[in-house]
Amino acid sequence: MTKNSKMILDIVNSSHDHPTADQIFIRAKEQNSKVVLATVYNNLNSLVKEGKIRRIAVSGKPDCYDNTFRHDHTVCVKCGALSDIMIDDITEEIKSKLGDSFVSYDLNVSYICDECREK
Amino acid sequence: MTKNSKMILDIVNSSHDHPTADQIFIRAKEQNSKVVLATVYNNLNSLVKEGKIRRIAVSGKPDCYDNTFRHDHTVCVKCGALSDIMIDDITEEIKSKLGDSFVSYDLNVSYICDECREK
Protein backbone atom coordinates (compact mmCIF):
# COMPACT_ATOMS: atom_id res chain seq x y z
CA MET A 1 0.00 0.00 0.00
CA THR A 2 1.31 3.39 -0.97
CA LYS A 3 0.81 6.63 0.92
CA ASN A 4 -1.92 7.67 -1.50
CA SER A 5 -3.85 4.44 -1.49
CA LYS A 6 -3.73 4.33 2.30
CA MET A 7 -4.97 7.92 2.50
CA ILE A 8 -7.78 7.28 0.05
CA LEU A 9 -8.83 4.12 1.86
CA ASP A 10 -8.88 6.08 5.11
CA ILE A 11 -11.02 8.81 3.62
CA VAL A 12 -13.55 6.30 2.32
CA ASN A 13 -13.66 4.40 5.58
CA SER A 14 -14.03 7.50 7.71
CA SER A 15 -16.66 9.15 5.50
CA HIS A 16 -20.24 8.36 6.31
CA ASP A 17 -21.79 10.02 3.27
CA HIS A 18 -20.80 7.88 0.25
CA PRO A 19 -18.37 10.33 -1.35
CA THR A 20 -17.70 10.51 -5.08
CA ALA A 21 -14.19 10.45 -6.56
CA ASP A 22 -14.30 14.21 -6.70
CA GLN A 23 -15.35 14.59 -3.08
CA ILE A 24 -12.59 12.22 -2.03
CA PHE A 25 -10.16 14.33 -4.03
CA ILE A 26 -11.35 17.48 -2.23
CA ARG A 27 -11.03 15.80 1.16
CA ALA A 28 -7.52 14.70 0.31
CA LYS A 29 -6.53 18.26 -0.52
CA GLU A 30 -8.08 19.43 2.75
CA GLN A 31 -5.53 17.19 4.40
CA ASN A 32 -2.83 19.00 2.41
CA SER A 33 -2.23 16.10 0.09
CA LYS A 34 -0.72 16.99 -3.27
CA VAL A 35 -2.54 14.09 -4.93
CA VAL A 36 -4.11 14.60 -8.32
CA LEU A 37 -7.60 13.57 -9.46
CA ALA A 38 -6.31 10.89 -11.86
CA THR A 39 -4.43 9.27 -9.01
CA VAL A 40 -7.57 9.26 -6.91
CA TYR A 41 -9.34 7.42 -9.74
CA ASN A 42 -6.43 5.00 -10.16
CA ASN A 43 -6.36 4.15 -6.50
CA LEU A 44 -10.13 3.89 -6.17
CA ASN A 45 -10.11 1.38 -9.03
CA SER A 46 -7.37 -0.63 -7.39
CA LEU A 47 -9.04 -0.59 -3.99
CA VAL A 48 -12.31 -1.76 -5.49
CA LYS A 49 -10.51 -4.58 -7.33
CA GLU A 50 -8.79 -5.63 -4.13
CA GLY A 51 -12.14 -5.68 -2.36
CA LYS A 52 -11.10 -3.06 0.17
CA ILE A 53 -13.89 -0.63 -0.72
CA ARG A 54 -17.21 -0.81 -2.55
CA ARG A 55 -18.31 1.15 -5.56
CA ILE A 56 -21.96 2.19 -5.78
CA ALA A 57 -23.36 2.94 -9.24
CA VAL A 58 -26.33 5.28 -9.28
CA SER A 59 -27.77 6.24 -12.63
CA GLY A 60 -27.36 9.92 -13.46
CA LYS A 61 -24.78 10.63 -10.78
CA PRO A 62 -21.09 9.87 -10.45
CA ASP A 63 -20.09 6.63 -8.76
CA CYS A 64 -19.93 6.68 -4.97
CA TYR A 65 -17.57 4.82 -2.70
CA ASP A 66 -18.24 3.12 0.59
CA ASN A 67 -16.73 0.88 3.21
CA THR A 68 -17.19 -2.89 3.03
CA PHE A 69 -19.10 -3.29 6.26
CA ARG A 70 -22.13 -5.31 5.18
CA HIS A 71 -25.16 -3.11 4.61
CA ASP A 72 -27.52 -2.01 1.87
CA HIS A 73 -28.59 1.35 0.45
CA THR A 74 -31.63 3.47 -0.12
CA VAL A 75 -31.96 6.02 -2.91
CA CYS A 76 -34.66 8.68 -2.87
CA VAL A 77 -36.41 8.67 -6.25
CA LYS A 78 -37.10 12.42 -5.97
CA CYS A 79 -33.84 13.95 -4.75
CA GLY A 80 -31.37 11.11 -5.20
CA ALA A 81 -30.21 11.12 -1.58
CA LEU A 82 -28.29 7.97 -0.72
CA SER A 83 -28.45 6.42 2.74
CA ASP A 84 -27.67 3.19 4.51
CA ILE A 85 -30.18 0.54 5.47
CA MET A 86 -29.71 -2.94 6.85
CA ILE A 87 -31.74 -5.70 5.31
CA ASP A 88 -31.26 -9.33 6.33
CA ASP A 89 -28.30 -10.91 4.58
CA ILE A 90 -29.46 -13.01 1.60
CA THR A 91 -26.04 -14.39 0.64
CA GLU A 92 -27.05 -17.98 1.37
CA GLU A 93 -30.22 -17.75 -0.68
CA ILE A 94 -28.20 -16.38 -3.63
CA LYS A 95 -25.44 -18.97 -3.23
CA SER A 96 -27.99 -21.74 -3.32
CA LYS A 97 -28.93 -20.53 -6.80
CA LEU A 98 -25.53 -19.45 -8.14
CA GLY A 99 -23.06 -21.71 -6.40
CA ASP A 100 -19.40 -20.93 -5.88
CA SER A 101 -19.20 -18.36 -8.65
CA PHE A 102 -20.93 -15.92 -6.28
CA VAL A 103 -18.85 -12.88 -5.34
CA SER A 104 -21.12 -10.35 -3.66
CA TYR A 105 -24.41 -8.58 -4.05
CA ASP A 106 -25.73 -5.03 -4.03
CA LEU A 107 -29.19 -4.19 -2.86
CA ASN A 108 -30.50 -0.70 -3.59
CA VAL A 109 -33.91 0.31 -2.36
CA SER A 110 -35.76 3.15 -4.07
CA TYR A 111 -38.05 5.14 -1.82
CA ILE A 112 -39.23 8.68 -1.11
CA CYS A 113 -37.29 10.33 1.66
CA ASP A 114 -39.02 12.27 4.45
CA GLU A 115 -38.16 15.73 3.12
CA CYS A 116 -39.45 14.95 -0.37
CA ARG A 117 -42.54 13.31 1.05
CA GLU A 118 -43.54 16.54 2.82
CA LYS A 119 -43.74 18.42 -0.47
CA MET B 1 -48.38 7.39 -25.84
CA THR B 2 -46.75 8.62 -29.00
CA LYS B 3 -45.53 6.48 -31.85
CA ASN B 4 -41.95 6.80 -30.63
CA SER B 5 -42.60 6.01 -27.01
CA LYS B 6 -44.67 2.98 -28.01
CA MET B 7 -41.92 1.77 -30.32
CA ILE B 8 -39.24 2.24 -27.67
CA LEU B 9 -41.32 0.47 -25.05
CA ASP B 10 -41.82 -2.40 -27.49
CA ILE B 11 -38.11 -2.65 -28.21
CA VAL B 12 -37.28 -2.79 -24.50
CA ASN B 13 -39.99 -5.35 -23.78
CA SER B 14 -39.05 -7.59 -26.69
CA SER B 15 -35.28 -7.43 -26.06
CA HIS B 16 -33.87 -10.06 -23.79
CA ASP B 17 -30.39 -8.62 -23.50
CA HIS B 18 -30.71 -5.39 -21.48
CA PRO B 19 -30.03 -2.92 -24.29
CA THR B 20 -28.43 0.49 -23.79
CA ALA B 21 -29.96 3.70 -25.17
CA ASP B 22 -27.64 3.41 -28.11
CA GLN B 23 -28.60 -0.18 -28.85
CA ILE B 24 -32.27 0.76 -28.64
CA PHE B 25 -31.57 3.57 -31.08
CA ILE B 26 -29.92 1.12 -33.50
CA ARG B 27 -32.83 -1.31 -33.22
CA ALA B 28 -35.27 1.50 -33.90
CA LYS B 29 -33.42 2.40 -37.09
CA GLU B 30 -33.41 -1.25 -38.13
CA GLN B 31 -37.19 -0.94 -38.06
CA ASN B 32 -36.86 2.05 -40.39
CA SER B 33 -37.72 4.55 -37.72
CA LYS B 34 -36.44 8.06 -38.32
CA VAL B 35 -36.12 8.67 -34.59
CA VAL B 36 -33.08 10.49 -33.27
CA LEU B 37 -30.89 9.54 -30.32
CA ALA B 38 -32.02 12.48 -28.17
CA THR B 39 -35.61 11.36 -28.60
CA VAL B 40 -34.68 7.86 -27.51
CA TYR B 41 -33.17 9.33 -24.36
CA ASN B 42 -36.20 11.55 -23.78
CA ASN B 43 -38.60 8.68 -24.11
CA LEU B 44 -36.53 6.31 -22.02
CA ASN B 45 -36.51 8.88 -19.24
CA SER B 46 -40.27 9.30 -19.47
CA LEU B 47 -40.91 5.56 -19.55
CA VAL B 48 -38.73 5.04 -16.49
CA LYS B 49 -40.56 7.83 -14.64
CA GLU B 50 -43.91 6.30 -15.55
CA GLY B 51 -42.68 2.96 -14.25
CA LYS B 52 -43.15 1.22 -17.59
CA ILE B 53 -39.51 0.14 -17.89
CA ARG B 54 -36.55 -0.24 -15.53
CA ARG B 55 -33.18 1.43 -15.74
CA ILE B 56 -30.15 -0.56 -14.64
CA ALA B 57 -27.05 1.37 -13.59
CA VAL B 58 -23.78 -0.52 -13.98
CA SER B 59 -20.60 1.31 -13.13
CA GLY B 60 -18.33 1.89 -16.11
CA LYS B 61 -20.93 1.11 -18.74
CA PRO B 62 -23.90 3.02 -20.10
CA ASP B 63 -27.26 2.49 -18.43
CA CYS B 64 -29.27 -0.51 -19.56
CA TYR B 65 -33.02 -0.85 -19.87
CA ASP B 66 -35.24 -3.74 -19.03
CA ASN B 67 -38.84 -4.81 -18.69
CA THR B 68 -40.62 -4.58 -15.35
CA PHE B 69 -41.30 -8.27 -14.91
CA ARG B 70 -39.99 -8.94 -11.41
CA HIS B 71 -36.49 -10.39 -11.48
CA ASP B 72 -32.94 -9.62 -10.42
CA HIS B 73 -29.60 -9.38 -12.22
CA THR B 74 -26.15 -10.87 -12.22
CA VAL B 75 -23.05 -9.02 -13.37
CA CYS B 76 -19.83 -10.86 -14.16
CA VAL B 77 -16.99 -9.12 -12.34
CA LYS B 78 -14.54 -10.10 -15.11
CA CYS B 79 -16.36 -9.35 -18.36
CA GLY B 80 -19.32 -7.31 -17.19
CA ALA B 81 -21.92 -9.59 -18.78
CA LEU B 82 -25.40 -8.88 -17.44
CA SER B 83 -27.97 -11.65 -17.03
CA ASP B 84 -31.23 -12.34 -15.28
CA ILE B 85 -31.64 -14.29 -12.09
CA MET B 86 -34.65 -14.84 -9.88
CA ILE B 87 -34.14 -14.48 -6.17
CA ASP B 88 -37.08 -14.69 -3.76
CA ASP B 89 -38.97 -11.43 -3.51
CA ILE B 90 -37.90 -9.47 -0.42
CA THR B 91 -40.37 -6.59 -0.78
CA GLU B 92 -42.16 -7.42 2.46
CA GLU B 93 -38.95 -7.60 4.45
CA ILE B 94 -37.93 -4.18 3.09
CA LYS B 95 -41.37 -2.66 3.66
CA SER B 96 -41.30 -3.81 7.26
CA LYS B 97 -38.20 -1.61 7.70
CA LEU B 98 -39.04 1.32 5.42
CA GLY B 99 -42.81 1.54 5.52
CA ASP B 100 -44.98 3.14 2.86
CA SER B 101 -42.21 5.26 1.40
CA PHE B 102 -40.92 2.12 -0.32
CA VAL B 103 -40.99 2.26 -4.12
CA SER B 104 -38.95 -0.66 -5.46
CA TYR B 105 -35.64 -2.40 -5.08
CA ASP B 106 -32.77 -3.50 -7.29
CA LEU B 107 -30.69 -6.52 -6.51
CA ASN B 108 -27.48 -6.99 -8.49
CA VAL B 109 -25.36 -10.05 -7.87
CA SER B 110 -21.67 -10.00 -8.77
CA TYR B 111 -20.23 -13.33 -9.81
CA ILE B 112 -17.84 -14.92 -12.29
CA CYS B 113 -19.55 -16.22 -15.38
CA ASP B 114 -18.79 -19.66 -16.83
CA GLU B 115 -16.65 -18.40 -19.71
CA CYS B 116 -14.48 -16.24 -17.47
CA ARG B 117 -14.21 -19.03 -14.94
CA GLU B 118 -12.64 -21.34 -17.53
CA LYS B 119 -9.72 -18.98 -18.04
Place this chain on the structure above:
DNA sequence: ATCATAAGTTAGAATTATTCTAATTTCAAA
Protein backbone atom coordinates in the same frame (compact mmCIF):
# COMPACT_ATOMS: atom_id res chain seq x y z
C1' DA C 1 25.74 1.59 -2.66
C1' DT C 2 24.35 1.39 -7.63
C1' DC C 3 21.81 0.16 -11.20
C1' DA C 4 17.67 -1.86 -13.27
C1' DT C 5 13.08 -2.45 -13.29
C1' DA C 6 8.54 -2.10 -11.94
C1' DA C 7 5.03 0.46 -9.90
C1' DG C 8 2.96 4.74 -8.92
C1' DT C 9 2.01 9.42 -10.13
C1' DT C 10 1.17 13.33 -13.03
C1' DA C 11 -0.81 16.69 -16.55
C1' DG C 12 -3.57 17.15 -19.81
C1' DA C 13 -5.88 15.40 -23.79
C1' DA C 14 -9.45 12.26 -25.24
C1' DT C 15 -13.56 9.72 -24.87
C1' DT C 16 -18.22 9.01 -24.22
C1' DA C 17 -22.78 8.95 -22.13
C1' DT C 18 -26.12 12.00 -21.34
C1' DT C 19 -28.42 16.46 -21.04
C1' DC C 20 -29.42 20.97 -22.65
C1' DT C 21 -30.94 24.61 -25.86
C1' DA C 22 -33.53 26.54 -29.10
C1' DA C 23 -35.87 25.84 -33.22
C1' DT C 24 -39.27 23.17 -35.53
C1' DT C 25 -43.00 19.90 -36.04
C1' DT C 26 -47.05 17.39 -34.67
C1' DC C 27 -51.48 17.03 -33.21
C1' DA C 28 -55.50 17.37 -30.29
C1' DA C 29 -58.89 20.45 -28.80
C1' DA C 30 -61.30 24.94 -28.85
Place this chain on the structure above:
DNA sequence: TTTGAAATTAGAATAATTCTAACTTATGAT
Protein backbone atom coordinates in the same frame (compact mmCIF):
# COMPACT_ATOMS: atom_id res chain seq x y z
C1' DT D 1 -58.78 27.11 -38.71
C1' DT D 2 -56.25 28.76 -34.86
C1' DT D 3 -53.93 27.77 -30.74
C1' DG D 4 -51.08 25.89 -27.59
C1' DA D 5 -48.93 22.21 -25.54
C1' DA D 6 -46.14 18.35 -26.16
C1' DA D 7 -42.86 15.91 -28.91
C1' DT D 8 -39.05 15.88 -31.81
C1' DT D 9 -34.81 17.41 -33.81
C1' DA D 10 -29.83 18.89 -34.53
C1' DG D 11 -26.18 19.99 -32.58
C1' DA D 12 -23.70 22.10 -28.87
C1' DA D 13 -22.51 21.54 -24.10
C1' DT D 14 -21.44 19.10 -19.95
C1' DA D 15 -19.21 16.11 -16.99
C1' DA D 16 -17.36 11.67 -15.35
C1' DT D 17 -13.88 8.79 -16.34
C1' DT D 18 -10.05 6.83 -18.91
C1' DC D 19 -6.02 7.14 -21.65
C1' DT D 20 -1.32 8.48 -22.99
C1' DA D 21 3.12 9.39 -22.37
C1' DA D 22 6.38 11.42 -19.49
C1' DC D 23 8.28 11.49 -15.12
C1' DT D 24 9.17 10.02 -10.24
C1' DT D 25 9.58 6.92 -6.62
C1' DA D 26 10.37 2.61 -4.48
C1' DT D 27 12.31 -2.06 -4.65
C1' DG D 28 15.48 -5.72 -5.25
C1' DA D 29 19.53 -7.84 -7.27
C1' DT D 30 24.23 -7.54 -8.10
